[in-house]
Amino acid sequence: MTELSSGQLDIAEASLDSKVFLQGVAGTGKTAAGIARLQYLLDQGVQAENILVLVPQRALGLPYAQAVQEQSGTQMIDFLTIGGLARRMVDLYWPLIAEEAGFAQPxxxxxxxxxxxxxxxxxxxxxxxxxxxxxxxxxxxxxxxxxxxxxxxxxxxxxxxxxxxxxxxxxxxxxxxxxxxxxxxxxxxxxxxxxxxxxxxxxxxFSLQLEVFLEHLWSPGTLCQEYLIRQYTHTIVDNLEEKVPVAHDMLLEWLPSFSSALLIYDQEAGNRRFLGADPDSALRLSESCHEDIEFTESFVMGSELTSFSESLRYIVLQGEAHPPKKWPAMHELETILPYQHHVYFPAMLDWVVNEIRMLVHDQGVSPGEIAVLAPYLSDSLRYSLVERLNNQEISVSTHRPSRSLSEEPVIECLINLAKLAHLGWGYKPTRQEITFMLMQAVGELDLVRAQLLAEHVYGERDGALEAFESISAEIQERVTYQVGERYERLRNWLRDYMATEEEELDFFLSSLFGEVLSQPGFGFHEDYNAGQLTANLIESVQKFRWIAGDILEESERTLGQEYIHMVEQGVIAAQYIGSWTTAQDESVLIAPAYTFLMRNQPVDYQFWLNIGSTDWYQRLYQPLTHPEVLSRRWPEGRKWTMEDEEQYARESMARLTVGLVRRCRKAIYLGLSELNEAGYEMTGDLQKALNSILKRAPRGTL
Amino acid sequence: MTLPSDLIFSQTSLQDLVDCRRRFQLRHLEQLAWPAIESEPVLENEKRMRAGSQFHKLAHQYVLGLPVDRLTALAGEGQLADWWLAFLQSGLVDQPGQKYPERLLSCTIAGHRLVAKYDLLLKSDGDKWVIYDWKTGRYTPKRETLERRMQTIIYPLVLVEAGHVLNEGNAVLPSQIEMNYWYAEDPGTTISFPYSDEQYTRDRAYIENTIEELKLLREEDFPLTTEKRRCEYCVYRSLCGRGEAAGTGDYEEIAELLEPSEEVEIDFEQLAEVEF
Known part of the structure; x- marks a missing residue:
């Protein structure tokens, strides 16, 4: 464990009846103090089961669990989100509240x-x-x-x-x-x-879980509230500003019942506003604490990056923030803000990868100390970067929380095989889809031979696969007999399946995976990524079956048919919640900028791509909802104006970019290209802000 | 090999280690998802496992003091209702004493965490600690088979090592402990294992040696089990070249597979991290 400052020690070793509100910007050691506090509580004999660690999302609780777990002892810490707590309690106390909450089948x-x-x-x-x-x-x-x-x-x-x-x-x-x-x-x-x-x-x-919990279980005198108050005598709440207002309301009520509390608030954050986070609401809790302590010294940034972050915030917010104590000098910017101009996007990517290569191979920087960030990470950008970095023998991990499962080639292969096996559902794959399916499913099959095979064995009209021996000897030879033998095994398996009673889709996929696709010689054999993706799909189908199965019994569509329909509509398997723990320590991280922020782990070097893009500040187009208008901050009946939109954009950009700088120890490389991935010219406000900072130093514009 | 510092041992992982080192390596070290069918008939097995999970929840709710009539209504009809009725009639959880349902305890052995999740820990008025484990599988195994299971070794051991957290700081002695399996399908049957100082000493040394031996292994030292029958009930069979189809369920050893997973889950809740 790293050495703690005296301020952190004071927080950690505060008395067992203290209620502390700890605030500070990112990088000032608040979470480290929180972890130290947790360890101190355990050292003082508080039982782990009596400590509630509340975080806004899974990733932010892991450091607490790991810090305790890696120590020798008997304690293990569990941590919760407000949604998780609500679900757990509703599940447990359901028989008590189902009827009064209005559910028709208590x-x-x-x-x-x-x-x-x-x-x-x-x-x-x-x-x-x-x-x-x-x-x-x-x-x-x-x-x-x-x-x-x-x-x-x-x-x-x-x-x-x-x-x-x-x-x-x-x-x-x-x-x-x-x-x-x-x-x-x-x-x-x-x-x-x-x-x-x-x-x-x-x-x-989610909304009903939260409402039922707060209205029917979190009430004075209920068995559930008594249980929670008895169970948790100490609490540590991290990233209070990322929680929704009703969570703050609940904590305000709960706070007097805790023996001790440490509430940690990240100033100038609120990165989950679009999900309802409300930093202003969180500040109400400071008045209910005995002490309100502010950490101001960064443990991450040096003085140059500190000056840069202050300047950036000042410029982006157009003077609404404090002016920087000192504007960064040009020689400082050259060290902390390397950049190079490019006209075309691919040339910029080449430059980025070359700089990473030099850092890793020439300067011995650990790949885990490098993050490549863009406001939005498209599949093609992700692919281009991964390919380039892998060619340089640099390991990469990518994290996109909303990565589309249904667009993965492995998943497309499985879905097309399911269509072939269930022709009665009315979906017939195209020949091109069969070609790509064969490339994935049958091992060692290139595009040319897969096309050849698909062309000769697949009838688009009836969706049938013909026997390998039915095609001419010349074509068989070109495709190769080895491929033909595997193709026949796959075809026979499908034929045998179709001759029996239809299985649930997830069982079908599981059998197909285990009995054919992952067998030696086939495309998924020893392919751990294919195994993981197939498992994700099967889990998605299984949950769908468990949840929608009974209701669908009354429908004309089978469950599998309905699932495929929903996949094609983009409703299901469009968003897969990936694991945060898959990011490897020794890999360059490629992630959307917001994802990196919420991961809350600083790195030595960041690469910012698409500097000219408006995605750094523009709100996602959401015509049916509005994060600000539906917030508690918004005065009832007030009109949302263009000025509001611009102000929102400036604040979003300041939060995002300054938040990134505060999670950087050494340098931020700026990936600049005049044209974006799609070939359009880019000159967004972030680029203008950076230019403005450079102009204040001698000799510089982007 | 250096084990990951966050590797947590449980009865499941240690059972895998002694059953098949390769399975342990794939499942617990590499955490490899390999979604083949585990055993047939798959739908029937799934129904049993889901009913088993519901039964465990009902037992938990009962101990928490929720009204029995509402729980009985939730049990509905059929298999779950039969188990539930048998459970109520057994009166096991109506005994006086301090009760800890669904309780997780952990200790450190050979530098690693070892955890046990108890369906019910009962501290009786006579200072006896009774461990209850509800079994909803199809078979009641032979006592000798059960005696060799990692669960029978680990649950009392962890209670000795970590029981002080429930006992006002006082140690829980091996002689105070009894491990009980209760079989919902065979409700008259409770298989009990008393515990002793000698057993504790033997078990602790065994687990310590097992983990220490593991640390000495190299990556290539994870051979497949020689008992090939196990592979019929293992999802990794295709990866290991040990067959295609899953086995059907008349093999006594798979009784454990059909229990709701007691794999220790630290319930790191997950809020949807997605954009709308």
Whole structure:
């Protein structure tokens, strides 16, 4: 463990009845103090089971668990999110509250929806309305439409207003466009119907879990609240600013019951505002603590990066922040902000990779100390970087929280095999899809031979695969007999399957994987990534079956058919929650900038790509919801103006970019190209802000 | 080899280690997801495992003091209801004493964490500590088979090592402990294993040696089991070249597979980290 400062020690060793509010910007050692506090509590004989460590998301709790776990002893720490706590309690105390909470089947167990299964049920409600013109003026893909209605329900639960008031809050803020009033009316009616459907079928999406917990279980005198208060006598809450207001409300009520509390607040953060995080609401808790302590010294940045971060914040916020104590000099910027101009995007990527190569191979920098960041990480950008870095023998890990499972070639292969095996579902793969399926499934098969094979064995009209021996000897020879033998095994397996009773889709995939695709000679054999992706798909199908299976029994579609339909609509398997723990210590991390921020692990070197992009500050296009208007901060009935939008953009960019700088120890390389990936010219506000800083130092613009 | 510092041992992982080193390496060191069918008939097995999980939750809720009539209503009809009725009739959890349902304890042995998750720990008024493990599998194994299982070794051992956290700082002595398996399908049957100082000393040395031996292994020292029958019930069979289809369930050893997973999960809750 690293040595603690006297300020950190004071926090860690505060008395066992202290309530401390600790704030400071990123990098000032607050979490380290929190971990030290946890260890101190355990050393003082407090039982781990009596300590509630509350974090906004999984990644931020891992350092607490690991720090305790790596020590010898008998203690293990569990940590929770507010959503996790709500779900756990609702599950446990369900028999007590199901009826009073309005669920129609209190003697049946609760069904907890994942995001994708919530989207599925929302799709069931919204999709039939399309033909009646509902949402016809909204030009976004339907799956994003579903997720935004769900987001509104989550905001209502997290902010603490009735879900029936969504439209009433959104409508006045968007008066310019009269057509929007109808859209918000439709949003409200879909949200209401969804909630009614959930109550009728014991389904609990995130919003309902939170509401049921807070309204029916977190009440004075309930068995659940008594249990929680008895169970947890000490708490450490990290990243308080990233939590929703109702979590702050609950903590305000709970705080007097804790013997000790350490509440950690990251100033100038609130990176999850788009999910309902409310830093202003979090500050209310400081008044309920005995002490309010601020950490100001960075353990991460040197003086040059500190000057740069202050300057950047000042420039981006157009003077609304404190001016920097000192503007960075040019020689300092040259050290901490290397850059090179490029016209074309690929040339910029080559430069980035070359700089990383020099750092790793020439200067001995650990790849784990390098992060390549972009505001948005497309598949092609990710692929280009991984390929280039792998060619330099540099190990890479990528993390995209919303990476699309359905776009992975392995998954496409499995889905197409499922279609072939269930022709009655009405999906016939194209010949091109069969070509790519064969490349994945049959080992050692290149594109040319896969095309040749598909062309001769696959009938697009009937979706049938013909025997290898049915094609001419010349073609057999070109494809090779070895490939032919594997192809036949796959075809025979499918034929045998089709001759028996249809299995559940997840069992079908599992059998296909185990009995054919992962066998020696086939494409998935010894391919650990294929194993992981297949496992993810099977888990997704299984959850879907468990949650939607009973309801689908009344439908004309089979479960597998419905699953494939939803995949094609982009509703399911579009978002896969990847594991945060897969990032390897000795790999260069490639991630979206926000993901890196929320990971909260500084590195020595960062590479910022697409500096000219507007994605560094522009709000995601969300016509059906609004993170600010639905927040507690927003005055009721006020209109959202262009000035608000610009202010929001500036604040977002300041939070993001300054947050990144504060998580950098040595240098930030700027990847500059005049044209972006798609060939369009880029001159966004981040580039202008950086130019402005350089102009203040002699000799410099980007 | 240097084991990962965050590697946590449990009855599941140590059972894998003694059953098949390669399985241990793939499942616990490499954490390799390999989603083949584990055993047939798959749908029936899944139903049993889900019912087993529901049964464990009902038992937990009962100990927490939730009204029995509502729990009985939740148990519904069929297999789960039969188990539940048998559970209520057994009166096991109505005994007086301090009860700790679904309790996780851990200790450090050979420099690594060893954890046990107890369905129920009961400290009786006579200072006796009874471990209850609810079994919902199809078979009641022979006592000799059960005696050799890692669970029978580890659960009492961890209670001796870490029980002081539940006992106002006082050590829990081996002679105070009894390990009980209760079989829902065979509700008259509770298989008990009393514990002793000698047994504790032997078990501790065994587990310590097992972990120390593991540390001496090189990556290539993880051979496949010689008992090939096990491979029929192992998802990695295709990776190891040990067959294609999963075995069907009349092999006594797979009784454990059909229990709801007692793999220790530290419930790191996950809020959707996605963009809308």
């Amino acid at each position: 003697n049946e167990p609760p069904i907890f929806l994942t995001l994708e299964t919530a989207q599925y049920y929302m799709a069931r409600i919204v999709e039939p309305k399309f033909e009646h013109g509902v949402f016809e003026s909204v030009s976004i893909p339907s799956y994003r439409l579903y997720s935004q209605v769900i987001d509104n329900l989550d905001k209502a639960a997290g902010v603490g207003f009735p879900h029936t008031e969504i439209a009433a809050r959104l409508r006045p803020a968007d008066l310019e466009d009269p057509g929007k009033a109808r859209v918000f009316y439709d949003v409200q009616s879909c949200a209401n119907e969804f909630r009614e459907y959930c109550l009728a079928h014991n389904l609990l999406d």
